[in-house]
Amino acid sequence: MPVLQPADWPRPRGFSHGVTTDEPGQWIVLAGQTGHGADDGYPEDIAAQVRIALERIVRLLKEANATPEHIVRLVWYITSKSEYEAA
Numbered sequence: 001m002p003v004l005q006p007a008d009w010p011r012p013r014g015f016s017h018g019v020t021t022d023e024p025g026q027w028i029v030l031a032g033q034t035g036h037g038a039d040d041g042y043p044e045d046i047a048a049q050v051r052i053a054l055e056r057i058v059r060l061l062k063e064a065n066a067t068p069e070h071i072v073r074l075v076w077y078i079t080s081k082s083e084y085e086a087a
Contacts, residue, residue, distance in 0.1 A: 004030070004063040018060045028064045032077075033057050046080070047087040 004018035005011060018030040033056040035049025036042050043049055057074075061067060078084045 004028070004060050006059055006063055018064070020064045028061065028066055028070070030057060030060050033060070045087070046083050050087075 001019040001021050003016045004020065005016070009017070012031075015031055017033075018028060020029075021027045033053045034042075035046075035052040037052060043052070057071075058068060061070065
């Protein structure tokens with residue numbers, strides 16, 4: 001399976017950011033993306049973290065010549081419901 005690895009991202013250890021397969025049909029499977037910034041730090045604002053995570057997803061989809069309209073399912077893990085609702 002081809003691995004999705006943007007050239008300007010550090011190569012992860014022990015996992016892939018995403019992979020593609022063409023059989024049966026084309027599938028793009030992404031690893032969990034978090035809201036860490038380019039400096040590997042996390043913004044304190046949950047909305048900023050979500051924005052970063054979604055930008056990372058869009059970037060990986062682009063590596064596979066896909067766009068957000070091709071997403072079938074997203075799973076979110078929120079550690080603070082009250083902070084999420086406030087944002």
